[in-house]
Amino acid sequence: MKPTRWLRALLAAMLAIGATVAVGGLAPASAHTWTGRTWTVQVGSESSNHLIQGMNYGPSDIWIDVGDTVHWKAASMEPHTVSFIDAAHPLGDFFPGTPSFGYMSTRTWQHTISKPGQFRNSGIMATMPIDLLPAPNYTSYSLKFTGVGTYTYYCYVHGAMMKGTVHVRAAGTPYPHSQRWYNARATLERALVLLDGRLLRLKERLLATNHHVFVGAADDTALVMAFTRPHVTVHVGQTVTFDWGRNGFPVPHTVTFGPDPANPLAPVGDPQHYSHGTLSSGVLIAPTSTFKVTFTKAGTYHYRCLIHDGMGMVGSVTVVR
Ligand SMILES: [Cu+2]
Structure with missing residues (x-):
């Protein structure tokens, strides 16, 4: 008699579970209609x-x-x-x-x-x-x-x-x-x-030098909102090339030194002789774009992308004698 009672209890439990599953399964379906x-x-x-x-x-x-x-x-x-x-x-x-x-x-x-x-x-x-x-x-x-x-x-x-x-x-x-x-x-x-995105940035790092900084990177799934290398050191009279070329499609960025320009879209200043004030590439979008800046005075110059600085797209150039 004992095994039968045990079996009956098990059966009851199984039916209870079955009923719960059935109710659980039906409830969302009917609610959804x-x-x-x-x-x-x-x-x-x-x-x-x-x-x-x-x-x-x-x-x-x-x-x-x-x-x-x-x-x-x-x-x-x-x-x-x-x-x-x-x-x-x-x-x-x-x-x-x-x-x-x-x-x-x-x-x-x-x-x-x-x-x-x-x-x-x-x-x-x-x-x-x-x-x-x-x-x-x-x-x-x-x-x-x-x-x-x-x-x-x-x-x-x-x-x-x-x-x-x-x-x-x-x-x-x-x-x-x-x-x-x-x-x-x-x-x-x-x-x-x-x-x-991390692999994109790593590949970019291998190509960047003190005189060649990449402005973002992009392929068909990820965008890197950073300058690579962000902090470089050059000598007075030398040029840093900012290069949009690692973006596989047009992504807008700027390279902007000094106070905010009145119009962020337009280029401002003379990149061939930079020592102070606002200098900006303006918004460049073509993957073939570059912006070459020649530094005429020692110092540390901070720059940013006016569009993506909020995402951490900032950098600096230290110019030594
Ligand atoms: Cu940007």
């Missing part, structure tokens, strides 16, 4: 010192059901957008003053999207406002997906390199992954991007 679920995706990624910036959505792919909402959260100082583009609003130059900058930096008013190909745009997303961008700055963006389909989106700032996909399936389709799984995935993707 009424209200829809909200999923979170990170926009961008960065190292804790902001020096390495990632061009990725975390995670890049997410599977949801019709009626669900995706909530994008800014996760970096570097600006990004969440942009479901159409033929009238293509990827292009993201630069203040260009015709495309208007639609790229403006948030669309709709809160839902019903099929792939509809234009929706978050506007500029970053954890902090960006002084040089004449547009509002957002820290989050939400869209409810009301139709089945594969929705691809891009970042207007970084173009086709930065892509995400929302896979929307019929209401009630079981979810393949939990939010916790997506968070773990985003953490892994961030780690890979940061590793890539």
Whole structure:
């Protein structure tokens, strides 16, 4: 009799667990038919010192059901957008003053999207406002997906390199992954991007000298917001070449000595004879750009990138006799 009672107790326990699992499994599904679920995706990624910036959505792919909402959260100082583009609003130059900058930096008013190909745009997303961008700055963006389909989106700032996909399936389709799984995935993707950025910087370090400083570095996943080598020593009369050449695509930076120039975009001062005051390259974006500065007086000269100094993009040149 004893084993039977034990068996019965076990059976009861198993049924109780089974019922809990069934209820647990059904509860989110039925709740979801009424209200829809909200999923979170990170926009961008960065190292804790902001020096390495990632061009990725975390995670890049997410599977949801019709009626669900995706909530994008800014996760970096570097600006990004969440942009479901159409033929009238293509990827292009993201630069203040260009015709495309208007639609790229403006948030669309709709809160839902019903099929792939509809234009929706978050506007500029970053954890902090960006002084040089004449547009509002957002820290989050939400869209409810009301139709089945594969929705691809891009970042207007970084173009086709930065892509995400929302896979929307019929209401009630079981979810393949939990939010916790997506968070773990985003953490892994961030780690890979940061590793890539660190390797970029390491390679740059091997090429830099006291007379040749690199202005940032970039490939198709990571941006290095730093001068390499940031602190150099030269003799009076010698020249330091600041080189944008390690950026695989156009990234805007400046090399700026002395007080802030009135117009950060324009070059100021004479780089062939520098000893004091404001000297600035202006915003240079082409990967082939260089800025050569000849120092005529001993001293220590601090410089910065006017766009990315907040991310730690600063350096100095010590000039000795
Ligand atoms: Cu910069």
